[in-house]
Amino acid sequence: MEGNSEMPDEQLILIADDEDDVRELVRLNLARAGYQTVEAADGLAALRQARAHRPDLIVLDVMMPGRDGLRVCEELRQDEFLQKVPVIMLTARGMAADRIAGLEKGADDYIAKPFSPKELILRVQAILRRSGLTTDGSELDIGPFHFDIPAVQLSINGVAAELTLLEFKLLYLLASHHGNVVDRDTVLREVWGYADTVRTRTLDTHVKRVREKLGANADWIQTSRGFGYIFKKPITDSAVAG
16 A cells, blocks of 8 residues: 555654554554554655655654665655654564664664564654754854854865765764764754664664765864764864974
């Protein structure tokens, strides 16, 4: 089933999974929480539905016919109209490689099957709550970085960087605390909407991905081992020698 094309103005979530019972379970629980839904039973249908409806969030299974969830996520992140839509990946329990791969393809979060419907709803609510940016200004300039907050766009030395919404929020949070360590719990709470008790490797994977996208400027994100991250100009060998 690919859902109804006439949707009201409430937040819309695309459920992409090839198992009918999983889609029905997710649909019922999202409906009870007040969300509208559309569905797709394979990867190609998921892309069609995403392009047709531009949902507020996508729940995306990894193992699907036609096109697997990793490929779908990758294509979403390459689409200028869909690249900032949050994605929660559904992965088989114990398949850590799938979870890491999903995050590296740009997924915002993952949940292992079998999953608790309550946990899924809490993850969905947390991600949708943090979809907006809270800031005292519309721009931030630090070193080669220019943050355009309303446009959710980062430029480095005048060249636009391709970041997802979550990656932008992560980097902006660190940059807005320039020179100060931001602890892991604060990042997970402000960017993901998680409670301080959550322990996850999601943050580390996203920091790794953002560093890769920063290229020669990756060292601006520095690790405070066992505590968190700090955004500041790296000390070069020439600076030390001088």
